[in-house]
Amino acid sequence: MNERIINTIDDLYQMLDAAIQLEHATIPPYLTALYSIHPETNLEATAVIRAVLVEEMLHMTLSANVLNALGRHPNVLSEGFMPSFPTYLPDGEKDFQVSIAAFTPETLETFLNIERPSKPPKNTSSTCPNGCITRANHARFHLDAIKPLKSPTYSFYSIGDFYDAIIDGIKFLETQARECGETIFIGDPKYQVSNKYYYSGGGEVIEVTDEKSAIAALNLIKEQGEGKAELGEDTENQEFDSEGELSHYYRFKQLQFGRYYQKGDRPSNPTGAKFEVDFSKVYPIKTNPKLSDFAENPTLLKAAKDFNHSYQEFLGIINAAFSGHQNLLLGAVCDMFRLKEFASQLIRNPISIEPNMHAGPTFEIDTSSRGSLNDKVGQTCVHKERA
Amino acid sequence: MNTQQNQQQQFIELSGALTDFNAFALHGTGQVEHYYKTLNDIVGRDTVEQLLCVFQTVSECACDEQMFLTGIRQQIMGDVKLGPVARNIIKLWYTGTWYQLPRTWREAYGKSEQDKTFFVSSASYTEGLLWQAIDANPSGAKGPGYGSWSEPPRIHFDNSWQFVKQQSVQSK
Numbered sequence: 001m002n003e004r005i006i007n008t009i010d011d012l013y014q015m016l017d018a019a020i021q022l023e024h025a026t027i028p029p030y031l032t033a034l035y036s037i038h039p040e041t042n043l044e045a046t047a048v049i050r051a052v053l054v055e056e057m058l059h060m061t062l063s064a065n066v067l068n069a070l071g072r073h074p075n076v077l078s079e080g081f082m083p084s085f086p087t088y089l090p091d092g093e094k095d096f097q098v099s100i101a102a103f104t105p106e107t108l109e110t111f112l113n114i115e116r117p118s119k120p121p122k123n124t125s126s127t128c129p130n131g132c133i134t135r136a137n138h139a140r141f142h143l144d145a146i147k148p149l150k151s152p153t154y155s156f157y158s159i160g161d162f163y164d165a166i167i168d169g170i171k172f173l174e175t176q177a178r179e180c181g182e183t184i185f186i187g188d189p190k191y192q193v194s195n196k197y198y199y200s201g202g203g204e205v206i207e208v209t210d211e212k213s214a215i216a217a218l219n220l221i222k223e224q225g226e227g228k229a230e231l232g233e234d235t236e237n238q239e240f241d242s243e244g245e246l247s248h249y250y251r252f253k254q255l256q257f258g259r260y261y262q263k264g265d266r267p268s269n270p271t272g273a274k275f276e277v278d279f280s281k282v283y284p285i286k287t288n289p290k291l292s293d294f295a296e297n298p299t300l301l302k303a304a305k306d307f308n309h310s311y312q313e314f315l316g317i318i319n320a321a322f323s324g325h326q327n328l329l330l331g332a333v334c335d336m337f338r339l340k341e342f343a344s345q346l347i348r349n350p351i352s353i354e355p356n357m358h359a360g361p362t363f364e365i366d367t368s369s370r371g372s373l374n375d376k377v378g379q380t381c382v383h384k385e386r387a
Numbered sequence: 388m389n390t391q392q393n394q395q396q397q398f399i400e401l402s403g404a405l406t407d408f409n410a411f412a413l414h415g416t417g418q419v420e421h422y423y424k425t426l427n428d429i430v431g432r433d434t435v436e437q438l439l440c441v442f443q444t445v446s447e448c449a450c451d452e453q454m455f456l457t458g459i460r461q462q463i464m465g466d467v468k469l470g471p472v473a474r475n476i477i478k479l480w481y482t483g484t485w486y487q488l489p490r491t492w493r494e495a496y497g498k499s500e501q502d503k504t505f506f507v508s509s510a511s512y513t514e515g516l517l518w519q520a521i522d523a524n525p526s527g528a529k530g531p532g533y534g535s536w537s538e539p540p541r542i543h544f545d546n547s548w549q550f551v552k553q554q555s556v557q558s559k
Contacts, residue, residue, distance in 0.1 A: 038417065039417055039508075039510035039513075039514075040508055040509060040510045199533070299409060299410070299411040299546075300411065302545070303411060306545075330532070330533055330534050331532075331534070333532040333533065334531055334532035334533075334534070334535040334538070335532075336532070337529070337530065337531050337532050337535075341529075344415065344417070345411065345412070345414075345415030346415075348414050348415050348416070348417045349411055349414040349415060350414065353388060353392055353396075354388065
């Protein structure tokens, strides 16, 4: 069987669209867990989740740069881009769901699942492409990312395996193109998001213009997520990426251990400074809140709707930034800080006192108003640029 | 709802009337418990209960907003004992700071050793309602993003306190 997952340029477009969607899908859960922590408490956990969250934003931007380099703009307002939570992401032997929820031991376990390093199960079927496993319940997955092309039965084991498939596809297609004296990197460089407008967001953006820079961008995503080494053997320093930074998986591991890693540590035994993770200092958000949960509280309902509306507008600005208006990212950063305030307000408000249950952002995006919103965002962008 | 929860709920109602921010905005600061505890620790439970009791009576007797506001002005703000406490609650919500009560109040109603001017916490400073009121970020915290200063403030009154006519306990 052909083990290559990407065989045509359309396959590659689809996988990169899925990559952008996948990176974004982790943001609402990380963001909600982060803001569920009481102010001034759990400083270490707060720092870890925040660092991972902003790196996911970088990953989304890097994936968008790769897609733009291939001559296609991402569309973060396409139908189904925002998953309905709880949702599924890639998993191995046992499936797990990702939820909008408070920071709890269970949530931390989910975060570890999201970021887990590649570890293909031993009994991998020989009919599966590299990094994939067979699943019986394929139809349950909602995200495009875990619907590999042309197969109804297998999925990627880890997000790293997913990116490996994209890198393989780029190498294959670019080699093919060069044989004909062409290249797949036909995108206009002006669409590349650069460090001029992307700042304080989990690292430097890589502008993608060719195979080398595309692979560098995708490797950065992989390494920040899961580290450079494969899990399985407990060897020294496998927690760190090639720049010496701890990968997401092991950053979250520290929260389970209540202890930092330092250079020379084995994954099973961090020896750095100890710290406390206090799960009681967290607002008890209703897991996967929906607008309908706030039906009896008009103020909460309005605030939750306002948040969703603001988030949708924010996605519209991101779309425009990925389509040649990258200067809008400066304003988008300000919008992000506002979104943080709106989300925090929701999270700190009780829905009911007994049982003690708090509200939270629902991330329900109204698909029916998308067309008009796109127009509106487009007009706003033109207006702002003229100004 | 137990007595403690009930009193805290009353404290939120009172705070809303005093600050002109609704319960959603007050909860949204994450400071309700901290401020309620600070108030109790410094002026004592008896004074807090007296304040909440007067507030409840004013609320239940008011047929309309004007009558309610008059009641608040006369029975609470104009009261020698309760007035300074209520003014401190306003300042607490707006600035996150507990201000030492006036000397005359301290001499008349007891001096708490904790009654000094202080920030309840570093979070209370950043959560002061004054920042929401003027749509600015607290200096040195909550960075609003590069260039945000070129935009006009977006002041809205979505979270204003609203008068709601109370039904008296007897008539329930």
